[in-house]
Amino acid sequence: MLGQLLVDPLIRILPMIQSFSYQGVFFGIGLGVFLALLGVLGWQVSRRQARHAHPQALFEDLQLANVRSEQLNAELVGEVEQRRLAATVFEAASEGIVILDPSYAALAVNRAFSHISGYTVEELIGRRMDELACCRDASRHFPTIQISLDQLDRWQGELVETRKNGELYPQWLQLKVVRDDNEHISHIVAFVSDLSARRESEARVRHLTHFDELTGLANRLLFRERLEEANLRVRQGSRSLALLHINLDRFKLLNDNLGHELADQVLQEVAKRMVKAMPEAYTIARLSGDEFAVLFDAYGSLTSLARVATRLLSKLSRPLVIEDHELVVSASIGISLLSDIARDAGTLVNQANKAMQQAKHLGGGRFQFFSHSLQHSTFERLQLENQLRKAIAEHQLKVFYQPKLCLATGRLQAAEALVRWDHPQLGRIPTSDFIGLAEETGLIGAIGEFVLREACRQACEWQREGLAPIRVSVNLSGHQLRQGTLVSLVRQVLEDTGLAPHFLELELTESQLLENVEYVIATFQQLHRLGVKLSIDDFGTGHSSLSYLKRFAVDYVKIDQTFIQGVGRCSEDEAITVAIIAMARSLDLKVVAEGVEDDVQLAFLKAQHCDEVQGYLISCPVNSLDLGELLRRNVVFL
Template sequence: MTSRSPSIAAAQASSLADVDTGFDLRAECTRLLFQGAQVPACLMLVIGVICVLLLRHHASPLELGVWWLSVTALALMRLHQARAVRRTPDAELAAPRWKTFFTFGSIAAALSLAYAILRLVPPDDFSVQVMSYGLIGSVVLIASIAYAVNLRAFFFFAVPCLLPAGLGLVTSPYPLQHGWGELTLVLLGTLSIVAWQINRLIGSNLVQRQQNAGLIQVLQRARADAEGLNTELAHEVQQRRRAEQELRDAYEGLEQRVVERTAELARAACDLSQSETRLNLALEASGLGLWDWNLAEGSVHHSRMAIRFGVGEPENSHPLRPEVHPDDLLPVRQALIDHLKGRTDVYVAEYRARTPDGPWLWIEDRGQAIERDEQGRVRRMIGTRRDITATRQQIEQQRLAATVFEAAREGIVILDDQYRVLAINEACCTLSGFTRDELLGRRVTRLFASEATRARYGEMREMLERDGSWQGEQLELRKNGETYPQWLQMRVVHDEAGRIANIVGFLTDLTIRRQVEERLRYLTHYDELTGLANRSLLKERLDEACQRVRRSGRNLAVLHLDLDRFKTLNESLGHEIADELLKEIARRISQVLPDADTLARLSGDEFVVLLEAYGSLSGLVHLGTRLLKRIRQPVIVDGHELVVSASIGATLMPDNAREAIVLLRQADTAMQHAKHLGGNTLQFFTDRLQLASVETLQLENQLRKALDEDQLEVFYQPRMRLADDYIDAAEALVRWRHPHQGLIAPGHFIPLAEETGLIIPLGETVLRKACAQARRWQQDGTGEIRVSVNLSAKQLRQGNLVTLVRQVLDDTGLPARLLELELTESQLLDDVENAITTCRQLRELGVSLAIDDFGTGYSSLSYLKRFPVDYVKIDRAFVAELDQCGEDAAIVRAIIAMAHSLELKVVAEGVETEPQRDFLRAQGCDEIQGYLLSPPVEAVRFVQLLR
């Protein structure tokens, strides 16, 4: 199965937390409260009049009139507040006073209804009670559902209305009112559960809406930032181009002047003083240093290098050996050698040199040999040196700007003031389909190929010249005639005089964005894996179907389908195969139910089908049977032949309910009942299922409370060694001492604990109590009693069982040899390798291990010999009929012989008679356990039994 990672949703919610989305969650909740209160208010007006007419012979006119006036005033005030809320802005609506108004109005309305129930309705007229309580109950039901948007508002209405009324009726001296009081209290509890579910769903919806608003705000802000960056980039490119041109012009002019001065110096030695003066002036202006290298004497004369290059005073003689960067040393040396050997006319080298204060500078050396000997060897060289660090940095920045210009994903075009193309990047060529040669120097209208764009070209130019910018979305044409949605932004760049120098345009292809938007719209309503409607669309369609059914009087069937044992298949074969199976099941449902009004996938392996005007009930049963049969047909996925079944729960409207959320809950309850019956069946919702579901929920809550309040006790059933009739072990069995129902057997709550996951803390509680008790017996001299504790499959799969056992032994101080852990065959064979590893780690702690209920599972000898266990416990089903059935006796003998051959000890459970004990003793059974010795008893009675 595929699902969205919870960690990604949390990251998105966190990134939107600081964004002002314009969506006030508190204001929206308040608005929903007041809008939902209009129907109950109108209903109060109508029912107030009916109750006055109905009760006019049973209550005093003054009391009845005052009550009617108060009810009418409260209803009109609530309607007036609802109209005022529509015109109130969110900022004001989020203020606490609105919820305060609502709360006081709810309490007043609730007390007025409770007053009518307790004071106005006659206590001895059943027919009037039915009409009056029915009308008031309808107001309470509708108002409670409407107020469920805010649990505080719900409880401030429901509790003042129903709790005093229920208690007053229950304690009334009139027996006829006792049943009404109990019904009122049941209604209060049911409405509380319904209100909690509605509040959770509405709250999730409002949070999702707030997150969506925040995402839109972030996208808009990102787009504005991108526009600003694009504008800055265009301005920066223009400035760098101008700087580069100016630098190039200055450099070329300066270089020309330096060459001319150097040549004049060589040709006119007699005019050295005047040339040197002019050269110094040039050097002053250019920042150049001058060096004169006498190779014959090995000396260098230099000037104007003291400040920048850290060499001595002007005209000072010093060997000029700058520290050249290792990467540049070889190129500099090669350039110098080439010039000295006459291969080049001018010596030119650019390299990095370290200054005395540490940083590296880019240096340019230019020089020429001006004197050679008879053999052609250079005797003297003159040249210049300058710092080109800033120039290299500018070149690097220009290169980076050009790289950014070319690498930009958006198309960028730069125009002159006549709207001719000066430069374009590769993205623009790709976007338009034209080459650079086809666009450079041409009018920008060549890029605007669509008729709509050309028609408003004049408007675009007018807005650019007036406002300095233009942007908009348009449907544009590529060179090959293909159309695509385009977002165009154009901005004007002015020169120093304020005149238009350039226009920069940014072109963005919106095709992918439109596809993403379309995809998001699709995923909002449809399941990505199966293509069926998702939960959101199902809720919307179910609400619409319920409204149509209520208007037309037709019927509606809701089918909730869940695959049987799909989790096991998913864990064993992997998500990919499970996803392919789900797609095939969705296809089969669509084939069997082509006329279904809605097919939806809720989550995982759950599907929902809506059938309007389904015809007869027998036809619906036939349709469900066909669907189950089609699903049961084998599926070939990646070489695996899979056969799966499904459980279907169905509910009907209006027979069972009239509200969408109630229908879904009823269908789910019926589906769960179908699963409890073994799966591969269709079950319809009944009131009995609803009652059982409520009882299960109550039992689960009570069991959680029992764990918190330490209501669970551990009983101990002794185990006796047959060799010497000595009791040295006991099995720890949990019992629930309920404060109202007394002692509850484990068969009533252990299955529920397994289903809800409460078996994990329950098992730890039993383990701790049993170990602590065995340690007390050891310390007070009772004896070293080995306690045997049953483990659940969930505890074995949890992964920290060994750590838990080690910690419990350390906390209680019980030696590991006095603890025995029992596991069933099915638990061991569920995950063989993991079970073997866990059992070996427990054995290394010194804990004994036993296989419980042996003989009822696979009883595989090949597996049994791999598990490091100490005991095999024969199931009570074989021991119970040892006296009547020869087959059971043979099985018991075989189990004992097989266990002894593997050097394991055998414990027989359920021994209740002496002939059973004698038979087991004769067959060499090691220990027995059962009612023949004692039923499970408290620790105190177990000690008495030992004595």
């Protein structure tokens, strides 16, 4: 500390500091002493001159007198500089310094102590320090301090002192005794440090050790400690324990589009809503990113937990406004219970996480209790994920093609590329079993690129075989679109395979278009400039696409098969189909109807001037060889 470094030099120059305030008098006395010395030297010179009366001796005496005079002058200047330096150090020290006489009256006080205590220098000089309000704690410890000063000539310790305005603050005090030649106390030097800033910093470090800086919730470390404490009470048979594992749905998409600052504001608002929604919670923690955990010590029943989860989902789903952005946040919640000693806290966490993953797999915005059947299905999904990774690496995936019939010509002029998985032991895996899993795990990116490349390659291969060129359509995933590399990937695949861009059609579902409208519009415009055809799949199932449709650079609209299945049986489905076809034609778009399975549907669509149809009435999805044979026959279907 500064006090320890300064104490010995300060003691040595203490007389200088005390006398520095009388600097004018000091210079006057110094000048008088200097003149007196000159007089003495002159007298000595006169005596020598009278005694020796020799010019050479007189000259030497004068030289000696001059040298002595210069030495004295240098010593005088050095003493003045040393006193000035001592005074500068005394005033510039960041620690408070007070010089006391043996009765503890202040002889000198620096500005730092005046700032710490709140008293002016004038209010302190001459007053006994143990009588001032700023030294109340020191006064209480005075007997102990006095014994230490008498025996050791020093004392140090932490006190809680009072500023002039009554504010309490932590203080570190060091006292050092200065004795005279007779070993009597001549002065006491006090060094004072204000510990307020250090204590605040230490408190902040302790807070950050256990609490999340962004949301103020408990962090992972404190959550673990609380979990172990609660688990111990369960083992003692006095309590029950429940854990909610909460993960926000599609938060990464929000983070990527809004930026980290706005996403952080969303997390802060979510944390506030959690605290308000669950006042009975034992601990609410933010584990990482958009992942939260809630502990309930002594929960009432499964019904009460279900009510809590429902209440939380309801509060989270209310729209929130962040810098003019109106957002709706949903969450997936997994709930696990620990009510006996057969399971530990680690198991509780794993089970809650599995239940949360199941809730997310079911579409999010819901809660799921853990059960052993869920554990079994989770294990099966984990196995399926590993097998899917292996399938991609070992080329088990194949591309099949479902033809599209042009109603104007009666010929096949396009085909939709569809992925199929033939497992070497399990046989064909239903697409519904692995596409959703691929979306969740990010494997859909690799699968999507494989289908894109294979479809483009096969389209060129059919042309090289002399068949009439057809358009191949490939489904895009939201993952591919969010990656931001779709345009460059399509451009590269077209260059690698040599397929003309207008023979490639990319399909994106209506719901995916609405996830980030402006970004999708910009991406579609770039793809359109490449010459690629674009299509909206499952049209009519969304909520607000009609207002955006004219802004998308699309070429085709695919009517969802749910409407086509109602043709001939449901007048409402027929009306919707007619409206979609009319709307598309007014926007100069072509219409494709999917899911056509009977002649009634085909006749109705032809009467409404639909452009293309696909479905089992035309052909089921077939491999590349079979579709090549269909194209080679050049069959007219109508």
